[in-house]
Amino acid sequence: MWEKLQTLDRRVIYLFFVIALMIPLFKPMGLPIPIGEESQRFYDAFDKLAPGSVVLMSADYSPGSSAECNPQFEAVIKHAFRNNYKVMVFALWEQGAMLARDIAEQVSKSMNKTHGVDWIFLGYRPGGNIKIREMSNDLWGALLNIDGYDRPLNESPMMANIKKLYPPDIDAIVCFSSGSPGDGDYMAVVTDPSGIPLFTGQVAVQVPARVPLIRSGQLAGMIPGMGGAAEYENLTGFPGKAAGLMDAQSLAHIVILGFIVLGNIAFLAARKT
Amino acid sequence: MSSTQIWIAALGTLALFSFLYKENPVYRAVEHAFIGLSAAHVVIMNIDNYIRPIWRDEIAKGSYSLVIPFLLGLLVYTRYSKGISWVARIPISMTVGYGVGYVLSYEPLPFLRQVTDNFIKFSGKTTGATINNILFFVLSMSAVLYFFFTISRDKYLPMQWLGTLGRFTIVMALGASYGNTVQGRISLLLGRLQFLLKDWLSDTLHILKF
Amino acid sequence: MRKQLPLLLTGIAALWFVLCKYIHVFNATGAMTTTDKWYNIVIATMTFIGVVNLTRIHTTHIQRRRSGYHNSIILLACLWGFLAMGLYYTNKHVNYRWVYDATVVPFEATMFSIIAFFIASAAYRAFRIRTLEAAALGIVAALVMLGNVPIGSVISGWFPEARSWLMNVPNGAGFRAIRIGINIGSFAAAMRIALGLERAHLGSGQ
Numbered sequence: 001m002w003e004k005l006q007t008l009d010r011r012v013i014y015l016f017f018v019i020a021l022m023i024p025l026f027k028p029m030g031l032p033i034p035i036g037e038e039s040q041r042f043y044d045a046f047d048k049l050a051p052g053s054v055v056l057m058s059a060d061y062s063p064g065s066s067a068e069c070n071p072q073f074e075a076v077i078k079h080a081f082r083n084n085y086k087v088m089v090f091a092l093w094e095q096g097a098m099l100a101r102d103i104a105e106q107v108s109k110s111m112n113k114t115h116g117v118d119w120i121f122l123g124y125r126p127g128g129n130i131k132i133r134e135m136s137n138d139l140w141g142a143l144l145n146i147d148g149y150d151r152p153l154n155e156s157p158m159m160a161n162i163k164k165l166y167p168p169d170i171d172a173i174v175c176f177s178s179g180s181p182g183d184g185d186y187m188a189v190v191t192d193p194s195g196i197p198l199f200t201g202q203v204a205v206q207v208p209a210r211v212p213l214i215r216s217g218q219l220a221g222m223i224p225g226m227g228g229a230a231e232y233e234n235l236t237g238f239p240g241k242a243a244g245l246m247d248a249q250s251l252a253h254i255v256i257l258g259f260i261v262l263g264n265i266a267f268l269a270a271r272k273t
Numbered sequence: 274m275s276s277t278q279i280w281i282a283a284l285g286t287l288a289l290f291s292f293l294y295k296e297n298p299v300y301r302a303v304e305h306a307f308i309g310l311s312a313a314h315v316v317i318m319n320i321d322n323y324i325r326p327i328w329r330d331e332i333a334k335g336s337y338s339l340v341i342p343f344l345l346g347l348l349v350y351t352r353y354s355k356g357i358s359w360v361a362r363i364p365i366s367m368t369v370g371y372g373v374g375y376v377l378s379y380e381p382l383p384f385l386r387q388v389t390d391n392f393i394k395f396s397g398k399t400t401g402a403t404i405n406n407i408l409f410f411v412l413s414m415s416a417v418l419y420f421f422f423t424i425s426r427d428k429y430l431p432m433q434w435l436g437t438l439g440r441f442t443i444v445m446a447l448g449a450s451y452g453n454t455v456q457g458r459i460s461l462l463l464g465r466l467q468f469l470l471k472d473w474l475s476d477t478l479h480i481l482k483f
Numbered sequence: 484m485r486k487q488l489p490l491l492l493t494g495i496a497a498l499w500f501v502l503c504k505y506i507h508v509f510n511a512t513g514a515m516t517t518t519d520k521w522y523n524i525v526i527a528t529m530t531f532i533g534v535v536n537l538t539r540i541h542t543t544h545i546q547r548r549r550s551g552y553h554n555s556i557i558l559l560a561c562l563w564g565f566l567a568m569g570l571y572y573t574n575k576h577v578n579y580r581w582v583y584d585a586t587v588v589p590f591e592a593t594m595f596s597i598i599a600f601f602i603a604s605a606a607y608r609a610f611r612i613r614t615l616e617a618a619a620l621g622i623v624a625a626l627v628m629l630g631n632v633p634i635g636s637v638i639s640g641w642f643p644e645a646r647s648w649l650m651n652v653p654n655g656a657g658f659r660a661i662r663i664g665i666n667i668g669s670f671a672a673a674m675r676i677a678l679g680l681e682r683a684h685l686g687s688g689q
Contacts, residue, residue: 006608007608008607010604010608011293011294013600013603013604013607014293014600014603014604017600017603018466021459021462021463022466022470025463025466025467025470025471026470031633031634031637032633032636033633034633034636034643036647037647062591063587063588063589063591063592064461064591064592064594064595065461065595066464066588066592067460067461067463067464067465067592067596068457068460068461094314094315094318094319095314095587095588095591097318097322098574098580098583098588099588123322124318124322125322125323125523126319126322126323126523126526126527126530127519127522127523127526127527128526129375129379130371130372130375130519130522130523130526131519131523133375133379133519134516134519134520134523137510137516138516141520142519142520144323144326144327144330145330146326146330148322149575150326150575184383187383188379188380188382188383189379192382192383192386193382203457204453204454204456204457204631205450205453205454205457205458207453207650208446208449208450208453208650208654208658209450209658209661211651211654211658212387212390212655212658212659212662213387215390215409215651215655215659216386216387216390217390218383218386218387225453225456225457225460225631226456226457226460226463227456227631227632241467245460245463245467246632246633247633248459248463248466249456249459249460249463249631249632249633250632250633250634250635251634252459252463253455253456253459253628253629253631253634253635254634255603256455256602256603256606256628257625257628257629259603259606259607260606260607260610260621260625262607263607263608263610263611264610264611264612274584274585275581277585278581278584278585281585281586282584282585282586282588282589282590285586285589285590285593286589286590286593289590289593289594290593290597292597293600301551301554302553302554302557303590304554304594305554305555305557305558305561306557306558306561306586306590307561307587307590307591307594308537308558308562309537309557309558309560309561309562309563309565310561310562310582310583310586310587311590312533312534312562313534313561313562313563313564313565313566314565314569314574314583314587315530316530316531316533316534316566316569317565317566317569317570317573317579319527319530320527320569320570321569321573321574321575322574323523323524323527324524324527324528325573327524339520339521339524341521342520342521342522342524342525343528345521345525345528346524346525346526346527346528346529347528349528349529349532350531350532350535353535353539359485362485362486362488362489362685362686363489363492364525364529365489365684365685366489366490366492366493366496366684366685367492367493367496367522367525368496368522368525368526368529369493369496369676369684370492370493370494370495370496370500370676370677371496371497371500371518371522373493373496373497373500373673373676373677374496374497374498374499374500374501374504374677375500376669376670376673377497377500377501377670377673377674377677378500378503378504378505379504380666380669380670381670383666384662384663384666384667384670387659387662387663387666388663390659391659405648405651405652408652409651409652409655409656412652412653412656412657413655413656413657413659413660416656416657416659416660416661417660417663417664419660420660420664439660440616441616441619442653442656442657442660443657443660443661444616444619444620444623444657445619445620445623445649445653445654445657446653446654446656446657446658446661447620447657448620448621448622448623448624448627449623449624449627449649449650449653449654449657450654451620451624451627452623452624452625452626452627452628452630452631452646453627453631454602455602455606455624455628456628456631456632458596458598458599458602459599459602461592461595461596461598461599462596462597462599462600464592464596465589465592465593465596468589
């Protein structure tokens with residue numbers, strides 16, 4: 001029996017797994033979401049920026065990571081608009097630009113923010129880390145003097161004093177990253193040499209590797225995955241999609257832990273017999 | 274999203290998920306469609322966001338020197354011609370060289386900050402913080418020493434102990450990585466399930482007039 | 484010439500980049516910004532190579548009627564159809580966005596989400612605690628998993644604290660070491676490429 005259990009058809013495992021995920025979506029358990037120290041640190045540091053601070057929000061992820069990064073982006077841009085920061089939405093990834101634009105347009109409309117005055121969509125530009133270097137020397141030239149809607153940058157009042165992606169023209173960078181190019185490149189080219197804070201929203205897979213950067217102060221704050229997005233939604237008081245999915249996350253984690261335990265019990269029992 | 278979009282997305286999602294039951298022609302067809310669409314999108318984004326504006330706003334207005342990098346980029350397509358395929362190495366070697374220059378110029382600073390952060394003072398605000406700082410230092414140094422092979426572990430016992438400690442440190446880091454990976458992957462699946470169960474199901478019920 | 488010229492160009496490009504970073508006059512005259520722009524244009528021009536490769540490979544499949552060649556027809560139809568649509572409308576047009584939002588976004592998200600199922604089945608079938616290291620890995624993974632989700636804090640307030648300590652101390656130390664090792668390795672590799680000792684980027688053959 002134990003050998004059979006060890007070689008259980010994987011489709012049975014998939015079925016249990018999907019059922020565990022679906023139950024809380026239909027019947028939420030309402031588990032309280034405690035605030036983790038990483039999200040709290042991000043919130044506190046981001047909130048400390050002065051009103052009118054110029055913040056670059058870079059959506060460096062693809063639809064494959066959008067389930068984690070979209071809620072993070074939405075929560076942070078709402079926070080930025082609430083605090084009256086000037087937001088520049090940019091992307092080093094082709095798909096990130098489209099995803100970020102939709103969210104920014106939706107949120108700016110609901111919070112009465114005007115494009116060109118309170119926020120600006122800079123679009124996607126190729127080049128990765130070299131593009132960041134180019135932007136840090138000549139932002140307008142790197143963007144070809146147009147924004148993400150193909151409108152001249154000189155038509156946007158907020159861009160009048162922002163000529164470089166470097167202080168004193170900008171005050172902070174928030175990078176939502178699922179790979180490279182991403183936060184590591186902003187860190188190397190802009191934030192480490194200049195000292196301005198770099199915040200990041202990370203996919204859960206990359207969170208452990210970013211912990212040493214928080215410890216050294218190179219990252220001012222990090223939102224870790226979908227759980228972090230749910231915590232940030234609670235912190236800012238703006239309800240979002242992530243919080244509603246944490247019940248399903250909880251049950252799925254219990255199921256996977258159960259599978260690990262069951263697999264090892266079967267393994268040990270089979271070895272004994 | 275419109276109803277038609279929701280249905281296209283939902284049917285495609287279910288077709289891709291059908292792979293979990295068994296490899297099948299529907300999954301293959303949708304997978305190939307996705308590859309084609311995705312590849313086209315990358316090219317369109319580069320053309321619309323960079324190439325078209327450069328030609329329209331800079332080259333057409335007199336910056337003719339920018340034609341040179343275009344020609345350099347086009348050289349990469351000579352790789353498909355047997356006689357002059359070596360010419361494709363020229364733009365590749367230049368871009369690789371530029372990337373290598375980036376690593377040599379910009380990567381040292383973040384790296385050095387990581388190294389210097391290891392040698393911070395141990396005393397923290399609380400006893401727990403102090404212990405954690407000491408522990409962090411010992412664990413990180415032993416993990417670095419785990420990759421250090423110049424001093425033989427067979428000859429020097431302390432190297433063996435530190436190497437073992439380093440190995441366990443890295444194993445624990447990988448364990449933490451696995452724990453976070455589980456959450457990350459489940460998040461992606463939840464996104465799709467939420468779409469199917471909320472957006473698609475409600476649209477279906479709406480069509481059926483419930 | 485065929486190998487020496489590209490190697491020389493690699494070294495010159497790397498040297499130019501490093502000089503631009505440390506010698507102010509190159510930055511002040513705008514020479515650095517110009518070469519950055521050239522680099523970005525070269526990269527943008529080269530992105531079409533994926534399309535060319537896919538077309539070559541799948542056209543061959545269709546011509547030779549290899550098994551599954553009808554999938555190649557679907558791929559090429561979607562590739563060139565969407566490309567033509569994008570060139571005609573541009574990516575900002577509502578028609579292009581309609582197709583993009585209905586296909587690329589959900590399909591890509593679904594492809595990545597399938598991995599969650601593999602994690603579940605791999606956890607059951609392959610996660611075997613045979614050694615002390617495997618036990619350490621498993622215990623840390625379990626504690627981090629429980630600390631990451633709300634149910635962990637409901638079961639015991641200790642789980643989030645354990646998760647926090649594990650992430651900050653052993654995980655932080657381990658990844659610090661990994662990061663140092665990766666950085667040293669990348670410097671060494673970069674030096675080798677810049678000095679022409681590494682030729683992998685030139686491809687095989689001639």
